[in-house]
Each structure stands twice: as C-alpha cells, then as structure tokens.
Amino acid sequence: MSKKTSPQTRPGRRPRRIRAGGTTAGLKDIPRPTQEKPAPGGLKGRLRRYLPVAAVPNAVVVLGIIVMALVGLLFSGTSLAALPATIAQLWLILNLVPVSADGIVLGVLPLLPAMGLIALIARRVRVAVRERVSMADLLVLSISTLAVPLVLTLIAGAMMWDAGRVFDVGAPPLGHAVARTLLVHLIALAIGMGGKLWRALLRRYRAPDWLVDAATAAVRILLLLSAASLVILLVLLAVGWPRQVELAGLYGTSGGVLGTALLSLLYLPNAVIAVITVILGSEFHLGAASVSLYAIDLTELPLLPLMALIPAWAHPWSILLLLVTSITVAYVLGSARFTVAQTLATSVIIAVLLLVGGYLTWGEIGHLGTGGPMVWLTAGLAFAWTAGIGVAAALLGRLADRRAPAVTGEPEEHPTEPTDSEPAEFVDGEIVDVEDAPEDESEDAPEDAGEVEAVTSTEKAEDNVKAEDTEHRD
Incomplete structure (x- = not known):
C-alpha cells in the first residue's frame, strides 16, 4: 500500500480537557458557586x-x-x-x-x-x-x-x-x-x-413606584435652588465687600475675625435656606428684621460676616429673582416629562421638605426674638410654583404626545409603568420574606448550557486535530 493511500500512524496525543468556554484548563479552575451568608x-x-x-x-x-x-x-x-x-x-x-x-x-x-x-x-x-x-x-x-x-x-x-x-x-x-x-x-x-x-x-x-421619581425630582429642584442661592450669596459678598472689611476692623484681632468667619461657615446652610425662602417669594425674619424681594427692614443684627451680606434695601430689579425659581422648576419637570399625578406628588414632597427645613432652622435667637423663614408661607409657595409650572408642562407634553402619532404615523409610547414581566430582583436593597429562602429558579440551566458549550468546544477541537492530520498527510 502506497503512502498516498495508506494512513500513517501519528504519535498519540495527550487528551486535553476542554472547559465550557472552549479553553484548555483543568476542571479545578472552574469557579464554584458560593453560598450566601444566611440572614440572622x-x-x-x-x-x-x-x-x-x-x-x-x-x-x-x-x-x-x-x-x-x-x-x-x-x-x-x-x-x-x-x-x-x-x-x-x-x-x-x-x-x-x-x-x-x-x-x-x-x-x-x-x-x-x-x-x-x-x-x-x-x-x-x-x-x-x-x-x-x-x-x-x-x-x-x-x-x-x-x-x-x-x-x-x-x-x-x-x-x-x-x-x-x-x-x-x-x-x-x-x-x-x-x-x-x-x-x-x-x-x-x-x-x-x-x-x-x-x-x-x-x-x-x-403603591406606585414613580413616587421615588417624584421625590428625586423634588430633591433635584431643591439642590438647583441651593446652588442658585450660593451664587446669590457670592454676588452679595462681592458687592458688599466694604462692609466685610469694616466689620473685620471692629474685631481688631485675627482670632476674632477667624472665629466669626468659622461661625458664619457653620451657618452657611441656614443662609442657603433663607435665600431659597426669599427667591420663592416668601419672607425671612431675624427678630424684628425681615428680608424679602419686595422690602428689607433691618434692625440691630449680630456682628457676623453672614449678616453683613444682607443689603440695606431691596433693589427694584430684585423681583426678577423669581425667574430663577420658575426656570429651575420648569427645567426639572420639563425634562422629567411627568404626568399630572406625578407633578402633584412632586409638589407635595417639595412642600414637606421645605416644612422640615424651615422648622429645623426656626427658633429663638437670644434677645433678638424669633428668627427663621415663614414656614407655612414658604411651603405653600413652593407647592404653588411646582404644581403650577409642572401641571402646565405635563398638559403640554400630553398634547404634544397626542399630536405626534398623527404626524409621524408612529404609535404613541407610554413609558414608566412597570409590568409583571420586568424583573423584581434588585442588586441591593431587595426585600425578601423571612419564611422564604431565596431560590434559584433555573439551577439546571447553567449546567445544561455549560455542557452544550463543552460538547461544542470538544467537537471543534477534534475537527482541528483531524485537519492537522490531513495537512500533515498531504
């Protein structure tokens, strides 16, 4: 029998173990599933x-x-x-x-x-x-x-x-x-x-889980208003810098200046809430003194750099700061595209948050009397701003969505409401019953998939060996 027709024997190959992923490795390298730590x-x-x-x-x-x-x-x-x-x-x-x-x-x-x-x-x-x-x-x-x-x-x-x-x-x-x-x-x-x-x-x-989205939008509005309030405080600091220099001269020592500056820094979040109160259209009181966009009535105030930021009188153009509030609310709720119910929920949440913040920053200030924002008026104005602008944005968005399918011929999309087909599992923060242990519904599926991949990889490896034999014979 000639060499062209008779097969030649090849030295025996050591069988290789094929992993499910198609790579050659020992079975000891396959990761084993770890058991979760039991809850107490x-x-x-x-x-x-x-x-x-x-x-x-x-x-x-x-x-x-x-x-x-x-x-x-x-x-x-x-x-x-x-x-x-x-x-x-x-x-x-x-x-x-x-x-x-x-x-x-x-x-x-x-x-x-x-x-x-x-x-x-x-x-x-x-x-x-x-x-x-x-x-x-x-x-x-x-x-x-x-x-x-x-x-x-x-x-x-x-x-x-x-x-x-x-x-x-x-x-x-x-x-x-x-x-x-x-x-x-x-x-x-x-x-x-x-x-x-x-x-x-x-x-x-x-309960509707979009309440979390409503709370997130309310917090986002407050954060943007806080950032705007910080900018306003910086502008007041730059404009009233001569008053700061005059106030520092009253203390005489660097220790006094540093101490009052540190105390003002600790009260900076209080000042931010005060500015939010004002740009919502409400009033902030310091004993007999009052500050609003419409009028400023000052009395004797504590000698602090933060108090020196308050201007002596209300500029006629200060009423335009209401645009900061309206633009902020319109931007957040316009980008969220909420329904009317979601908008009203956001309005209630932001009013409650300002009620809490106003209560925590309200109280007696020694001999000056009572100080802090007008809590109920501030919360009511926050609800009015958010509900008014948000409901208008929601109605306009609904009108635009109704007109869009007629022009484009595409079906109207209604996102958000979760269906039963969506996964109920959470990466973190998952709630499980105490009696029910977490079960794996498809325990055999990964094994079957692994076996299929292993068989496929083994067949591919055998085909490669046969191809190498054929090339060597040729």
Missing part, C-alpha cells in the same frame, strides 16, 4: 446585626464631643465640673435641639454639623441594607436608628436639668428635643435606604 434569624439575631449600625456611629460622635468639651474647658480655664453640661449641650446642638445658658435661648442652630451627622448615619444604613433584607430586618434597623439617638437626647436633657442646679443652664423643651432628634435621624434613615429599597417597599404595598 429571630429578634436577638437581628438586634445583634442592626443595633450596632446605629450605636457605633453615635458612640463615635459622643466620644468626639467629649474630646471637644475637654479641650474647650482646658483652653478656656473653666472648671471640669462643667464637663457634663458641656457634653450635653454639644450633643443637643448637633441634633438641632434648642439650648439655653445665662438666660439666653438659642433655637436657630448651625446646620452644617447636623448635615455631617446625617451623612454618617446614612452611610451606615446604606451598608446595612446593601444585601437582602426582610421587613422584620428593616423594622429593627429603623427602630434602632431612631431609638439610640433619642435615648441619648433624653440623657442629655436630664444632664442639663441636673446641671441647672449649679450653673445657669436649663433643660431643653421636651417636645422640640424629641421632634428635632427624630427628624434629623429620619432624614438619615430615608437617605440611607436608597431608591431601590424604596421602590421595593412601594411595590410590596402596591
């Missing part, structure tokens, strides 16, 4: 997992307050007997609870430290709900987040009451102490839960 069961297990979420950051804050109180007392030469009262006052100030000393009540407190506390708590909550949580887990987490700071506030109030026997301090009003502490930590809890978890909650109770 029972009340004790949930408390062991979720109570530290609230306890640890609050404990860190209290330790920081103790250090600050010790440093402050040592530098001022005050007796350490005032340490408990100082610690209690700092905790109350951090939670925006009114404090009193030497017969002076201070209810308008700086927002910047409270915003830092909110960010810290929200971050811890976000980490805690990143994985699957049940309704029982969420309930324990919420109660822990609110109960721990509330207990600390009540302890601080008791410490202030006890210190009042020795020092000229007083306990805070119980109603404001409880309400403001709960509001601060409710804001942190709501932010930390995140949009996906809120959507899961709304779907669980068969």
Whole structure:
C-alpha cells in the first residue's frame, strides 16, 4: 500500500480537557458557586446585626464631643465640673435641639454639623441594607436608628436639668428635643435606604413606584435652588465687600475675625435656606428684621460676616429673582416629562421638605426674638410654583404626545409603568420574606448550557486535530 493511500500512524496525543468556554484548563479552575451568608434569624439575631449600625456611629460622635468639651474647658480655664453640661449641650446642638445658658435661648442652630451627622448615619444604613433584607430586618434597623439617638437626647436633657442646679443652664423643651432628634435621624434613615429599597417597599404595598421619581425630582429642584442661592450669596459678598472689611476692623484681632468667619461657615446652610425662602417669594425674619424681594427692614443684627451680606434695601430689579425659581422648576419637570399625578406628588414632597427645613432652622435667637423663614408661607409657595409650572408642562407634553402619532404615523409610547414581566430582583436593597429562602429558579440551566458549550468546544477541537492530520498527510 502506497503512502498516498495508506494512513500513517501519528504519535498519540495527550487528551486535553476542554472547559465550557472552549479553553484548555483543568476542571479545578472552574469557579464554584458560593453560598450566601444566611440572614440572622429571630429578634436577638437581628438586634445583634442592626443595633450596632446605629450605636457605633453615635458612640463615635459622643466620644468626639467629649474630646471637644475637654479641650474647650482646658483652653478656656473653666472648671471640669462643667464637663457634663458641656457634653450635653454639644450633643443637643448637633441634633438641632434648642439650648439655653445665662438666660439666653438659642433655637436657630448651625446646620452644617447636623448635615455631617446625617451623612454618617446614612452611610451606615446604606451598608446595612446593601444585601437582602426582610421587613422584620428593616423594622429593627429603623427602630434602632431612631431609638439610640433619642435615648441619648433624653440623657442629655436630664444632664442639663441636673446641671441647672449649679450653673445657669436649663433643660431643653421636651417636645422640640424629641421632634428635632427624630427628624434629623429620619432624614438619615430615608437617605440611607436608597431608591431601590424604596421602590421595593412601594411595590410590596402596591403603591406606585414613580413616587421615588417624584421625590428625586423634588430633591433635584431643591439642590438647583441651593446652588442658585450660593451664587446669590457670592454676588452679595462681592458687592458688599466694604462692609466685610469694616466689620473685620471692629474685631481688631485675627482670632476674632477667624472665629466669626468659622461661625458664619457653620451657618452657611441656614443662609442657603433663607435665600431659597426669599427667591420663592416668601419672607425671612431675624427678630424684628425681615428680608424679602419686595422690602428689607433691618434692625440691630449680630456682628457676623453672614449678616453683613444682607443689603440695606431691596433693589427694584430684585423681583426678577423669581425667574430663577420658575426656570429651575420648569427645567426639572420639563425634562422629567411627568404626568399630572406625578407633578402633584412632586409638589407635595417639595412642600414637606421645605416644612422640615424651615422648622429645623426656626427658633429663638437670644434677645433678638424669633428668627427663621415663614414656614407655612414658604411651603405653600413652593407647592404653588411646582404644581403650577409642572401641571402646565405635563398638559403640554400630553398634547404634544397626542399630536405626534398623527404626524409621524408612529404609535404613541407610554413609558414608566412597570409590568409583571420586568424583573423584581434588585442588586441591593431587595426585600425578601423571612419564611422564604431565596431560590434559584433555573439551577439546571447553567449546567445544561455549560455542557452544550463543552460538547461544542470538544467537537471543534477534534475537527482541528483531524485537519492537522490531513495537512500533515498531504
């Protein structure tokens, strides 16, 4: 038999293992599925997992307050007997609870430290709900987040009451102490839960999940108004710079100038809320003084750089700042293309947010009297601006959508409403029942797919070997 017709024997090849992906590798390289860590069961297990979420950051804050109180007392030469009262006052100030000393009540407190506390708590909550949580887990987490700071506030109030026997301090009003502490930590809890978890909650109770979109739009409007308010404050600073120089000359020392500048920085978020109040068309009061777009009536004010930003009189063209509000609302709601119901929900949410912000920045300012925005008027104007412009934008958008199919011949699209075919799973913030363990509905599918790919890859490898044999024989 000739070489052209008889097959030649080739040295034996070592069989190769073919992975499902078509590459040569051992089976030990195939990743194995990992089992999820089981969620804690029972009340004790949930408390062991979720109570530290609230306890640890609050404990860190209290330790920081103790250090600050010790440093402050040592530098001022005050007796350490005032340490408990100082610690209690700092905790109350951090939670925006009114404090009193030497017969002076201070209810308008700086927002910047409270915003830092909110960010810290929200971050811890976000980490805690990143994985699957049940309704029982969420309930324990919420109660822990609110109960721990509330207990600390009540302890601080008791410490202030006890210190009042020795020092000229007083306990805070119980109603404001409880309400403001709960509001601060409710804001942190709501932010930390995140949009996906809120959507899961709304779907669980068969509420429209577009409420999350409405809340997002309301927050976006407030953020844009805050940015515009900062720009207005910068313009006032540039225009009134001679007043700042004159005010700095009254202190004489660099320490006084630095201290008042730092205090003004702590109150900067309060000033932003005040400017938002004004550009909505409402009024802001500082005792007998009042500021609005229509008139400015000033009296004796604290010698702070932030107070020196207030102009002496209202310019006739200042009424045009209402355009900032209208353009902001129109831009956000016009780009969102909400329905009338979604627009009204956004209006209610932004009014509630301004009610909360106005309450937290309102109170007594020593001998000046009561200060802060006109809370109800501000919330009402915010609702009116958002609802009026938003409903008009929604109706115009609906009219445009109805006319579009007649011109283009294309069917009208109605996005948003989720259908049952959409996946109900969430990457994070998923709500599961305690009784039902998470199941994999298609456990065999990946194996079958892997087997098919492995067989296909093996056949391709055999074809390549045969092709190499044929080429060698030729």
